[in-house]
Amino acid sequence: MGEVAVNGREPIMADDLLDDEVMVNGSASDSKENVEGLVNGAVELTERIKRRAKRPSKFVTSKELSRANSDSQVIAPLRALKNSRKSRSGFGRGLPKKGGAGGKGTWGALGSELAEEEVDGAIDPNDPNYDEANPEHRDFKLKVINLDRSDEELQKQISSLVAEYFDHGDTQEAYLSLDEAGLGRGPRAHLVLVAAVELAMEHKPSHREMTSVLLADLYGHLLFETHYAKGYDVLVKNLSELVLDTPEAPTILGNFIARSIADDCIPPKFLQSYKGKVDCEHAVVTLARSDSLLSMRHGLVRLDNVWGVGGGTRPVKYLVKKMALLLEEFLSSADIAEATRCLLELEVPHFHHELVRILSLFSF
Missing domain, CATH: 1.25.40.180 (Serine Threonine Protein Phosphatase 5, Tetratricopeptide repeat)
Structure with a gap:
């Protein structure tokens, strides 16, 4: 391996640079990053490269950060952060968006609209349920209701x-x-x-x-x-x-x-x-x-x-009996007007088919 002279000091081997500390400007180097390359078997040294520290993202959880610090000093971008449901605005409380029920085509968790706090202007003033927080800043009229109503x-x-x-x-x-x-x-x-x-x-x-x-x-x-x-x-x-x-x-x-x-x-x-x-x-x-x-x-x-025997609340057998008596009276008197009046008094238009059935039985 070639020899390298550093600031007039005695030569050192390139192999030693990879394992031992290197003196740059009279001070020992901190890491192997001071070795930039090999030229004809010799190592060219430059000034120490200052890299910007990689800060952890504010969207990274404490568990992810501890895992990353334990593995290496470099935090790899996590694909799960892209699909995180937590608010990215920076003004949230760290809670999931839409109560954890967010996503494409969703409106949030069921019943979440009931827990939302009302803000100014969120409710139409024309809404009957509108509650004005500061009524003194608005014009309103009082209507006098007379409780003494007439008969x-x-x-x-x-x-x-x-x-x-x-x-x-x-x-x-x-x-x-x-x-x-x-x-x-x-x-x-x-x-x-x-x-x-x-x-x-x-x-x-x-x-x-x-x-x-x-x-x-x-x-x-x-x-x-x-x-x-x-x-x-x-x-x-x-x-x-x-x-x-x-x-x-x-x-x-x-x-x-x-x-x-x-x-x-x-x-x-x-x-x-x-x-x-x-x-x-x-x-x-x-x-x-x-x-x-x-x-x-x-x-x-x-x-x-006293109000008659009609109405749909009467038993079916009772209505059948009344219709049979009605037809018997009609056959004996032949009074259509009276039979019509009695039929209307029963007030069961949905049961008129029984009249046809009984009349057909009388014809045999």
Whole structure:
């Protein structure tokens, strides 16, 4: 191997440079990096090369950094960092993006939108659920609500709730709706009965039956005896106006009063209190109708069917029997109008095929 003279010192062998320290400018070299190359068997030495230290990436975890430091001084780029789901903005808290449910075509973990904090402007001010953080910086208007509503407004709201009851038929739901609206409290609770009966007069007998059931179920919870007595008293006095829209109003109201007495909502002496005190002919018809229904034999039991026997809630065998009696009466009297009226009173249009079946059996 060739010899090399370093700053006038005695020559050293190139082999020794690879294993021992080399004196450069009077100081020992720190590593083998001072040896740059071989020229004709000799080593050319230059000044020490200053390399920039490789800093670990801030995206490298502590485990990866410790593993890299234990293996070598050079940190190789990890391919997993490219696919890391952690935030790269530098302003995060170190948590995974989208709660760890990020990726192509995803919106985040299920239910993560419920945990998001609301920021200013994130909600439309026109949204009914908009909550203004600083209302003093915005213009707003106060609307005065008059809690002392008139009787007409109360009856209109009650009628809408009773109409909903006609759709679902759940007396418990109707009671909760009336109670939440505050319509069964105070001195005007009798308007619940007035509005319900007036609405039932304009509907079918099946709806009148539902109204009677509702009034019976509300007793002791929302309405009491005084409310029933006052409500029926208001209806008796308004019969002259009710007959304009419903000509059968006196008879219908008489049925309602008799049914309430049978359901123990009002005592039988309620009718006795009107004797000799009524001048309206419509009121006389109403009281006479109620008295006749209560005076007949087993009247209280028969009042369960005061609104007829129709409706889809009746048993199938019961409806078949009624249709058979209807056809037998028609064959004996040949009165088509009466048979049609009886068929419509059953209120079972989905069961008219049974009429055809029974009629075909009679023809054989």
